[in-house]
Amino acid sequence: MNRRQRRALGETVVSGPSFLWLLALFAIPTAALLVTSLRPADIYGGVAPGWTFANYLKLLSPERLGVVWRTVWISAVATIICVTVAVPVAYRVALCGPRLRRWLLLLLIAPFWTNFLIRVFAWKIVLGPDGWFRLALLKLGIIDPGTMLLYNKYTTLMVIVYTYLPFAIMPLFAAVEKFDFSLLEAARDLGAGRSGAFFKVFVPGVSKGIAAAALMVFIPALGSYVIPDMVGGVNSQMIGNLIADCVFVGRDIPAAAAWASLLVMMVVGFVGLRLTLVTLGGVSLKTRGADR
Amino acid sequence: MTGFLNIEGVTKRYGEIKALDDVTLEVSKGKIFSLLGPSGCGKTTLLRICAGFEDPDAGRVILDGKDITHLPPNRRPVNTVFQNYALFPHMSVRDNIAFGPRTAGRGKREVDSKVDYYLDLSQMRSHADKKPRELSGGQRQRVAIARALINEPQLLLLDEPLAALDLKLRQRMLVELDDIHDRTGTTFLFVTHDQGEAMGLSDTVAVLNHGRVEQVGTPSEIYEAPRTGFVAAFIGDTNFLDGVVVGKVDDEYSRVRVDSLGRDDLLVFNDRPLSLGEEIFLSVRPEKIGVSSRPPAPNPKVTVMVGEVEEVIYLGSFTKFWVRVGAQRLSVQKQHDIFILEDKPPSWNDKVWLSLHADYGYILDNYQKADEALLPLSGKGAAPGGAVL
Amino acid sequence: MRHNSRLTWYATVGTLLFFYLPMLVVVLNSFNPSRYGGSWEGGLTCRWYLALCHDHNLASALFNTAVIGVGATLVSVVLGTLAAFALHLFQDKLQAAHGAMVYALLGMPDILIGISLLLLFLSIGLRLGLFTVFLAHVTFCVSYVAITVGARLQSFEFSTIEAARDLGAGWPRVVRRVILPQIAPAMVAGGLLAFTISIDDFVITFFVTGPASTTLPVYLYSLMKHGSPVLINALSTIFLVVTFVIVTLVNKLTERKA
Numbered sequence: 001m002n003r004r005q006r007r008a009l010g011e012t013v014v015s016g017p018s019f020l021w022l023l024a025l026f027a028i029p030t031a032a033l034l035v036t037s038l039r040p041a042d043i044y045g046g047v048a049p050g051w052t053f054a055n056y057l058k059l060l061s062p063e064r065l066g067v068v069w070r071t072v073w074i075s076a077v078a079t080i081i082c083v084t085v086a087v088p089v090a091y092r093v094a095l096c097g098p099r100l101r102r103w104l105l106l107l108l109i110a111p112f113w114t115n116f117l118i119r120v121f122a123w124k125i126v127l128g129p130d131g132w133f134r135l136a137l138l139k140l141g142i143i144d145p146g147t148m149l150l151y152n153k154y155t156t157l158m159v160i161v162y163t164y165l166p167f168a169i170m171p172l173f174a175a176v177e178k179f180d181f182s183l184l185e186a187a188r189d190l191g192a193g194r195s196g197a198f199f200k201v202f203v204p205g206v207s208k209g210i211a212a213a214a215l216m217v218f219i220p221a222l223g224s225y226v227i228p229d230m231v232g233g234v235n236s237q238m239i240g241n242l243i244a245d246c247v248f249v250g251r252d253i254p255a256a257a258a259w260a261s262l263l264v265m266m267v268v269g270f271v272g273l274r275l276t277l278v279t280l281g282g283v284s285l286k287t288r289g290a291d292r
Numbered sequence: 293m294t295g296f297l298n299i300e301g302v303t304k305r306y307g308e309i310k311a312l313d314d315v316t317l318e319v320s321k322g323k324i325f326s327l328l329g330p331s332g333c334g335k336t337t338l339l340r341i342c343a344g345f346e347d348p349d350a351g352r353v354i355l356d357g358k359d360i361t362h363l364p365p366n367r368r369p370v371n372t373v374f375q376n377y378a379l380f381p382h383m384s385v386r387d388n389i390a391f392g393p394r395t396a397g398r399g400k401r402e403v404d405s406k407v408d409y410y411l412d413l414s415q416m417r418s419h420a421d422k423k424p425r426e427l428s429g430g431q432r433q434r435v436a437i438a439r440a441l442i443n444e445p446q447l448l449l450l451d452e453p454l455a456a457l458d459l460k461l462r463q464r465m466l467v468e469l470d471d472i473h474d475r476t477g478t479t480f481l482f483v484t485h486d487q488g489e490a491m492g493l494s495d496t497v498a499v500l501n502h503g504r505v506e507q508v509g510t511p512s513e514i515y516e517a518p519r520t521g522f523v524a525a526f527i528g529d530t531n532f533l534d535g536v537v538v539g540k541v542d543d544e545y546s547r548v549r550v551d552s553l554g555r556d557d558l559l560v561f562n563d564r565p566l567s568l569g570e571e572i573f574l575s576v577r578p579e580k581i582g583v584s585s586r587p588p589a590p591n592p593k594v595t596v597m598v599g600e601v602e603e604v605i606y607l608g609s610f611t612k613f614w615v616r617v618g619a620q621r622l623s624v625q626k627q628h629d630i631f632i633l634e635d636k637p638p639s640w641n642d643k644v645w646l647s648l649h650a651d652y653g654y655i656l657d658n659y660q661k662a663d664e665a666l667l668p669l670s671g672k673g674a675a676p677g678g679a680v681l
Numbered sequence: 682m683r684h685n686s687r688l689t690w691y692a693t694v695g696t697l698l699f700f701y702l703p704m705l706v707v708v709l710n711s712f713n714p715s716r717y718g719g720s721w722e723g724g725l726t727c728r729w730y731l732a733l734c735h736d737h738n739l740a741s742a743l744f745n746t747a748v749i750g751v752g753a754t755l756v757s758v759v760l761g762t763l764a765a766f767a768l769h770l771f772q773d774k775l776q777a778a779h780g781a782m783v784y785a786l787l788g789m790p791d792i793l794i795g796i797s798l799l800l801l802f803l804s805i806g807l808r809l810g811l812f813t814v815f816l817a818h819v820t821f822c823v824s825y826v827a828i829t830v831g832a833r834l835q836s837f838e839f840s841t842i843e844a845a846r847d848l849g850a851g852w853p854r855v856v857r858r859v860i861l862p863q864i865a866p867a868m869v870a871g872g873l874l875a876f877t878i879s880i881d882d883f884v885i886t887f888f889v890t891g892p893a894s895t896t897l898p899v900y901l902y903s904l905m906k907h908g909s910p911v912l913i914n915a916l917s918t919i920f921l922v923v924t925f926v927i928v929t930l931v932n933k934l935t936e937r938k939a
Contacts, residue, residue, distance in 0.1 A: 002362070003347050015767030015779055016761040018823055022782040025820040030789075036800060045931050047804075088695050092689035104693070106928060111700045114924045115881055117901050118917040122703035125710060125910065134705065162703075165696065215788075223790020225884055230905065240792045241917035247796065247888070252804075264789075271788065347844055365846045372847045378840035382862040391858075392848040443848065 030264065036257035045251030055258035064242075068262070070153060071125065071238040075221035078160045082168040082217045083210055090172040090209075091202070094179070105173065113168040120230050123159050126230070151233025159227050164220060168213040175209020215274060219267055239263050296321035296479055297342070297447055302351030304503075311337045312348070313503040319447075319496070323577070324473055324480040328490040329500035330526065330666075335483040338500075342481065343372045356446055366592055371440035375451040377432045379424040385435050386411070386420040391469050392443040413472065414438040437469075441476055450482035454489050466492050475595050487527045493517065499523050516577075517563075521656050521663035524575035529668050530623050531581075532659065533574040540549055545650055548572065554618030559650035561596050566655075573659035578625035582647035583613055585638050589618050596647045601638050601657075611637065615644060622646065623667075705923055711914035729915035739916075742900035745811060746880050749896065753818035754876045761826025761875070762868055768827065769834040774920070784826040794821060795888030802889060809891035817889045818879045825878055826871035833867035 037055050042048035056062065093104045111119060126133050128151040137143045149155065183205060186199040203210070225240030232238070237245075239259055246256035295318030304312040312334040319325040327335040340346045342353055344365030353361045360368050371392070380386050389410055393403045411417045419511070424432055433453065440448055453469065454462045470493060473480055483560035484490050490497050491511040499506045499514060507519045518524035521532065538556055539547035546566050549556035560566075560574065582588065588596060602621060603614035613624040624646060638644045712725040733739060768780050786794070798817050799809075807813060845859045883898040890899055904913050 008909070009773070011767065011771045011773075014763050015771065016777060018767070018827070019766035019775070019779045019782075021760055021820065022779070022786065023701065025798065025801070025816060026786055026794070027782055029801040030793070032800060032804070033793075033797045041908055042921070085692055085696060088689040088692040092686075092693045095689075107697055108693075110925060110928050111704075111926050113877065114704070115898060115901070115917075115920050117883055117898055117905065118707070118920055119704070121901075121905050121913060121917060122707045124905070126703045126706050162699065165700075169696075219788055220790055221794045225792045226902075240790070243792055247799065253800065256796060256799065260793055263793055267789065267793070343843075343847060345846075365843070366849045366851060370847075372844070374840050374844055376838070376840060378838060378844035380844070380859060381838070391845070391850075395849045395854060439844075439848070593740055 013094035014033050019167045033257050034261045036254055037261040041252050041254045045253055047253055055254050067237055067239060067242055071222060074157050075218050078157055078221050079214050079218040081161050082165050083213050086168040086172045086213055089169055094176040108169055109166055119163060122161055122225055124231055150231050153236035154230040156228050156236050160221050160224060161233050164217040166186060167216040171216055172209045175206040179205050222266060223263060295319050296356060298354040300352045302341060302348045304348050310503050315505055317498055319481060321479055323495040324479050324493055325496045326490040326494040327483045327498050327500055330485055333500040334503040335500050339451055339483045343370055343449050344368050369446040371443050371445040372449040373436045373440050373453055377436040379432055379435055381424050384421050384423055385416055388435055389439045389442055410442045411436040429457050430465060448480050449477045452484050453482055469493060517654050518575055519657045521659035525663045525666035529578050529623055531576045535572055537568055537570045552618055552620040560653060561651045563655040573656045574653040575656055576653040578623040580652035581624045583624045583626050583644050585644060587645050588647050593650045595648045599644055599646055601640055601642045601644055604639060615646060707914050729911045732912060733915055742895045742897045745894055746897040749815050749818055749879045750876050752815055753822050753879045754872050756819045757822030757826050757875045758868055758872045761823045761871055762830050764827040765830035765834055768831060769838045779874055783824045783827050790862060791884035795885040799888045809889055811894040813889045814886055817885050822875035822879055825874050829871035829874055830864060830867045832866055884905040
């Protein structure tokens, strides 16, 4: 049919360019990453022919596993902190009048627009050996001269929270804006206390936003590289650092690919988990007859 | 075929479903023709095929002798007024209306003078430089119509033209559309699910159901002489009587037994030749049944029945009654053309006399139980609905 | 409501302080004459800002960043707009895969995109430099543009396209006079977003850049790792001020439209 042919041509022309570009520069390289991780390294650290699991076996050392665990732990805790802070903040901003709300949002989102390196660097300055904060704590006698505030996993955690908190606030704010606040009044009318209404009506009502916020923090946090590199030090490396090390320092491309593939699988795994939970949640809600 | 617009054997399938099934219609030049039917009956699909946005799987569309079935929309002498008007939001009223002539490459002076003419025709002169979002619903519709008519199409298609308007505006626009049609003489084909629009505006109505044409005729033919139970029930309200012919009175009239009413002497006009023992279905419009609190004067052509009032709804210029006769509940409508203060109208549980003149029922060609579901009150005590003109 | 109210105000103000104090420290420190920050001696100085002006590496990094920013934005706006239309108009398996790629790209941590592109370039023997950075930037910008334009398409009246056809317009005219004018603001917004993401990108650029194609963020990183901290303070302050001005402007512009 002429119309059908024309439509097929139209689809090819319109979707072709970006489809091919993304295929060539995203889908295929990501697949290639997985393939490379299964290849041995040659003497120059490049990719040699053949197949092997050696790269993955290297991951099983306690050191390496420690890195994996630390990455997951830091990301998870950061996510929890970010979401816990973002919910009341989003709530507060949504309840403000329109003018104040615009300005508050502007102030909260502006950090997102500043350069990420600068934000991390700012902490390096503040917590550095000559930083005011440390010097102040020293004067107050809270810490010893030998203590470094930088270069440990708690600093990494805090800077990750600092970096990704705007990412948590944004989707949560979007969800809170859509929330029907009269539901809270209805809950109070039916006898719920203030915190009862908050936890039983508000939080479930913005659960989609919470899930989105959690994902917006957790996934990028898993892939952190710059933050542990600049403020984490050698003892709190995350998977991202290992990937970079393998590429630039250790010169072992297949090993880097293995770490990267592990990260891919973790990302895909967590996203898949969330999707399954969402569909299951949707299914169980339907069977229960509720409609949200 | 002789019509100005001929739709011949058009069929359109979407997967397993037949949106249109061998539809054939003839539209006369300069007339207003409407496609009326419930949602999903295929009327919009047919309109889009005429406009050129869909291709039929079978059949042809012939306009003024030319086969336009496969012509792209921009090359047909056909213009459409879309349901949501589809005005270009980034252009002013003037630019919207001018779009057609400018695309056709007409000179600036010609375009400007034509646009001015149509601005006046649609009474939008003072709003010419506004953007669509600054206009009301009725104003947008006028712009949409002007934008289409300025191209002097051989056929103007309108998709549910009054659907987005509120009741009062709808009634006004009905008159305006009629007026515009008279002034330009363009052939109108429009699509609606609202019987009020169709009946009020059209010269000819085609009733569609599930992709098939149920009946084509003038509004009064459709209303008074419905061919099928669907047409009878979809337009307005009616009573369905299921009877068996038990006797012949003369060449023109027969006697029918209707079990649900508990009568075997219903007088019926032979709309078509009837045979003894034949099962027939009658459609009787509520306003055709007389109702009174006293026995009426006898009339050989009138069957009188006694019933009990079950429901009364007073609507100002008329009252609707639901009267139980035997096992059936009849819907009866009484116009208040006389008002006598002392007269007590029939009320709940009153005994009333119903008069059914043999000429006022119509024998249907086709009837299905499912058709009853279209009635405003399908005997189940639901609130009355249906369009009230 | 009152009890929660106070708590939520504390959270909000606390968050704002948390966000801005470190940056304030950086800004203040940029006027600190001492070389390594920390102790403050000798009043305020602008010499670090002046030093920046003489930094040739900085100038070339700025240039590279701008060139790639503009280039990647232009290409990604075209690709991204087309992608948005494809995803919205054609709902079939091909577009499902297409959409999966667009969204997956946004969700992937930068380091994964960086390393996969590096491997790609190495395997096909493409020399790392401005071109590879350009290719990388277009790749992630396409998604942002597609999402931005895609959001506009949700409320786009496609019947205006049919109306234009009905009134006699051929496809070129429909695109030029009906489609583009309506989506132009979204394309601009997408382009601005892409530009911002591009000039800000570090990790991906770091992985695919060559020796002579440093961009501003990469240069910043090298300063932070090896260079004098005070230059960074000054540079950072400039960044912060510029960003703040842009964000305020954008806010004012969108406020007026609403």
